[in-house]
Amino acid sequence: MSETSKFTVRNEPFTCIWCGVEVQPLAGGCRNHCPECFYSLHLDINPGDRASECKGILEPVDVESHSKKGYMIVHRCKKCGQITRNKAALEDPVQPDSLDRLLELMRNA
Template sequence: MRRFTHRNESFVCGHCKTQVHAAARTCRNHCPHCLYSRHLDVFPGDRAANCGGLMAPVRVTYHSRKGYQIVHRCERCGHEAVNIALLDDPVQPDSLDALLAIMRMGG
């Protein structure tokens, strides 16, 4: 069974309505402006989740090889997932201010 499906698509954010472009170096699955995501996947990119709820950014972690990561929690079912912060994406970088705001909230 595949645990990762490469899927890097443009979309409109379900939370703030920002037009989100595909990332340059990896798969983008969250809004670079408000950092929200949507609960679509069981495994990254598979689109197998039946929930579809908005995933709120609840905290930030740091991984020695992956860098800063955003932890999202589904507002509908409570599922949590971790996504790499794309602060250096040349197309549409994640908002450092939004990331810092999550960190200041204790997340």
């Protein structure tokens, strides 16, 4: 097997660029946003691949409610303008996404 594992998911703690919170990795998932302010960085082309060269700030702009997937946070990149979506992790046992912040985003969207 010489194929490079480009789909390896890296799931490491990181410090939020927006509010400075230490963000713990999501158990059994891939979190790319801060659970407090929902800001993120444009690092992925596909979730978790860290393959994007952009590295712009992803601003949370909307929340979508899906019957199967639950809530999806919609981000827009401040640098390149790309829209990305990431599943909200409201039930994460370690560091759940802020429900208050989610509701605030839904109101303001």
